[in-house]
Each structure stands twice: as structure tokens, then as C-alpha cells.
Amino acid sequence: MTLAVHYRRFRVAERLLLTGHSHQAWPDVAREGVLEAWDDAAREAGAKWARAEAKAERLRDGVRGLLDDPDGTVALGASTHDLLVRFLSALDLRTRPRIVTTDAEFHSARHLLDNLATAGLDVLHVPAHPVATLAERLAGAVDDRTAAVVVSSVRYETSEVVPHLDAVAAACARVGAELLVDAYHQLGVVPLALGEAGLAEAWVVGGGYKYLQLGEGCCFLRIPPHAATLRPVLSGWYADERDPWAGATYDPTSHYRAARVLDFFAEQGLTPPRLRAISLHQRGLLAAAFDDLDLPPGLVTRDRETPAEGFGGFLALRSPHAATLQGALAERGVTTDCRGTYLRLGPAPYLGDDQLSAAIAVLGEVARAQNTA
Known part of the structure; x- marks a missing residue:
């Protein structure tokens, strides 16, 4: 999390901010x-x-x-x-x-x-x-x-x-x-x-x-x-x-x-190719961790047919309960957003792999709770 030290005022190391596709943190x-x-x-x-x-x-x-x-x-x-x-x-x-x-x-x-x-x-x-x-x-x-x-x-x-x-x-x-x-x-x-x-x-x-x-x-x-x-x-x-x-x-x-x-960005070498490499890694981690949850497709699922290069910077999860899941995640300290039936998870370069994994673990807990409600 070397970049996180430059975002202390946004407290990115202390929060699970998965709104990187809509409002990324600003560097200090x-x-x-x-x-x-x-x-x-x-x-x-x-x-x-x-x-x-x-x-x-x-x-x-x-x-x-x-x-x-x-x-x-x-x-x-x-x-x-x-x-x-x-x-x-x-x-x-x-x-x-x-x-x-x-x-x-x-x-x-x-x-x-x-x-x-x-x-x-x-x-x-x-x-x-x-x-x-x-x-x-x-x-x-x-x-x-x-x-x-x-x-x-x-x-x-x-x-x-x-x-x-x-x-x-x-x-x-x-x-x-x-x-x-x-x-x-x-x-x-x-x-x-x-x-x-x-x-x-x-x-x-x-x-x-x-x-x-x-x-x-x-x-x-x-x-x-x-x-x-x-x-x-x-x-x-x-x-x-x-x-x-x-x-x-x-x-x-x-x-x-x-x-x-x-x-x-120039000082940190955050060029378009490097930002793309970071994004592919982070989105790939989120997608793999989500798949490992093995949740019912009728509850929440994702597009597994489009290759990774066919997506931009966030993971869109399709669910009839997208808004409910977003709210439950927010209550557990994971900030995301939703658009209609899509729950959107947006990583950012200042987030660590452990933070992304932790966010998906919380998603699994709130999704299973929703499934038994």
C-alpha cells in the first residue's frame, strides 16, 4: 500500500472505499x-x-x-x-x-x-x-x-x-x-x-x-x-x-x-499503461474472490463471458437486491454504489489487495444473510 501514504486525509488505509469508479480519493x-x-x-x-x-x-x-x-x-x-x-x-x-x-x-x-x-x-x-x-x-x-x-x-x-x-x-x-x-x-x-x-x-x-x-x-x-x-x-x-x-x-x-x-501522478509514474495494469489486477482479484464465494446466481452474479480486457475499472455484480446489498455493505463499512440491478465495486490504486479481499468477505456475509431473510 505504498500509495496510501499519500492519501492520509482521505484515510484510505482505514476505510474500504470501493467507489473508485465514481469518486476516487484525492492525494494530499x-x-x-x-x-x-x-x-x-x-x-x-x-x-x-x-x-x-x-x-x-x-x-x-x-x-x-x-x-x-x-x-x-x-x-x-x-x-x-x-x-x-x-x-x-x-x-x-x-x-x-x-x-x-x-x-x-x-x-x-x-x-x-x-x-x-x-x-x-x-x-x-x-x-x-x-x-x-x-x-x-x-x-x-x-x-x-x-x-x-x-x-x-x-x-x-x-x-x-x-x-x-x-x-x-x-x-x-x-x-x-x-x-x-x-x-x-x-x-x-x-x-x-x-x-x-x-x-x-x-x-x-x-x-x-x-x-x-x-x-x-x-x-x-x-x-x-x-x-x-x-x-x-x-x-x-x-x-x-x-x-x-x-x-x-x-x-x-x-x-x-x-x-x-x-x-x-507524473511523479508516481501513474501513466495510463501502469494504471491499466493496476486496474486489471485489482478487478481480477475482486472477480476471483467473488467467484470463490459461490453464491446463488439468482441472488448475485457477474458477467463471466466477457474477457477481462473487455471491462473498464469496476466490477459490476447483477442482483435483484443490489440496493439492499449496497446498504448492508455500507453498514459494515464497505462503501460501494448501485445502478438499478447492478452493484458496482470500484477499486483504486491506493487500495491494497488485503482490503479488496476483506470487502469481498463482507459481501459474502451480507449476501448470505439476504439469501436467508
Whole structure:
């Protein structure tokens, strides 16, 4: 647990925090970033923005590194919702009124697109299951009325990696549509090199609240090279001809915090390949320990057909009692979460193998108690 010493304020060595897919702990240096933001504001007052911009650029540079996109253009926002609104407002929805998406997107996209559908936009929901053929079916739904495809690269409910998104990119390119990939549940746990993935011309949205440990307010939108001429209608007052994607006045504290954490990751060698190796080990340990419990499949089970490389960073356990199990685990000091019928166990690099094994042992106890209730 060598990393745990850097997370003393979150007490990761004392708690079984299996919410690594939704809210990872912050390293102690993140607090230094928050204090630095305060000190700069106190010392510089209105002149603080030059310092704040340097922190924002550190965040943009971190995003470029995660995407293997050294010359990429990156817009920042407080939330992915904010950035999705900007993106949609740049599309010609009058002549291309269709958005193609799936029925399993995260709420930021789902709520927005559902509301737009109610207002008259043509939103086509392609079933996300089975994930193996999702890209093929999305590509087949793209036509010359399609403004954009909006799809996650890792499903937030099940942790399944969506393969072959390059086929969707090719379909969009053929008709002049845009592809926006929500990589929030991928970055920091599954490497994403845009060129290798065939996504050099895709938009990519994500944020730092989950695997990147940056906290709230650190969301980003990677703008592809071909989109340089697009202008969002709904932009902030910062926007100008030099940067039409800029937002408006914001709290720069989150970017100070992010800059410290990104530097910490670099110092600790927490590169995308290393984070992937840690994730595969931890998720594999959780899966094997769960299998050893030999619980009734009708009570709780998992996907054993998809290979380990086909998942992101958490173990999704399917159960009709997911919420009850989550509550019972919380009472025993194991923090997890659930989405519908899925109990989600999210490890993180600062957790030790013994902690993961202990959490699964508690799961076995509460599951057997549920089974006899």
C-alpha cells in the first residue's frame, strides 16, 4: 500500500472505499492546490487570472497526454453537461435534425437528449446490448440527416468497453456527421490513444471526478482538427475568434487542485499503461474472490463471458437486491454504489489487495444473510 501514504486525509488505509469508479480519493497534494488558489486570490485579487490560466493550461496538457494528442485543442468546463450544450449548439440541427445515441448513456447526455427530443429533436436510441455489436449498429443508423452520434466508450452501468468505435467514426465521416465519445469512464483506467483507436476526428468529453482524482469542476472537451470552423451558439463571454469554445467566469480552484494531482501522478509514474495494469489486477482479484464465494446466481452474479480486457475499472455484480446489498455493505463499512440491478465495486490504486479481499468477505456475509431473510 505504498500509495496510501499519500492519501492520509482521505484515510484510505482505514476505510474500504470501493467507489473508485465514481469518486476516487484525492492525494494530499490536492489540498495544497486548493490553498494555493486561496493564496493567489488573496495576494493578486483581480490579477490572479494569469496564474489561474497557467493551471488551466496544465489541465489541458494533462488531457492531451491522456489522449495521446499532443497538439489537440481542449475546451474546459465545470461539467460535461456544460460542454455537451456547447457542442450541440455548434451543430446545424435545422438541416440535420437527428442525434444518434444509445439507451445506456450517462445522465449528463441522457437527460439533455431526452429533453431535446421532447422539444422536437429527432433522437434515435440504439440498444446498448449486446455491446459487441453496438458500434456496428450505431454506424448503420447514421444517415445524411444525422448531425452527431453521442456514445460512451465504457458503459457506466456495467463497465463494458465498447469496441470498434472507429467504425462509427468512419460512418460519420462518410456523411459529414460528428462523433462525440464520452470517455469519462475510460480515461485513467483504460488507455485511449486517439490515432490508434481511429478516433483522430472525434470529439471526446470527460472529466476528473472519477479515475483521474482531480475532483469536481475539471471537465474537458477535445475538439477535433476538422471542427476549427465550428462556432457554438451557446458559449460564454470569454469566447472570441481566437477561442470560440471558451466559457465564462469560473472558480479556478478546481484547476489548481487538478494541476497538483496531475503532477503527483507524473511523479508516481501513474501513466495510463501502469494504471491499466493496476486496474486489471485489482478487478481480477475482486472477480476471483467473488467467484470463490459461490453464491446463488439468482441472488448475485457477474458477467463471466466477457474477457477481462473487455471491462473498464469496476466490477459490476447483477442482483435483484443490489440496493439492499449496497446498504448492508455500507453498514459494515464497505462503501460501494448501485445502478438499478447492478452493484458496482470500484477499486483504486491506493487500495491494497488485503482490503479488496476483506470487502469481498463482507459481501459474502451480507449476501448470505439476504439469501436467508
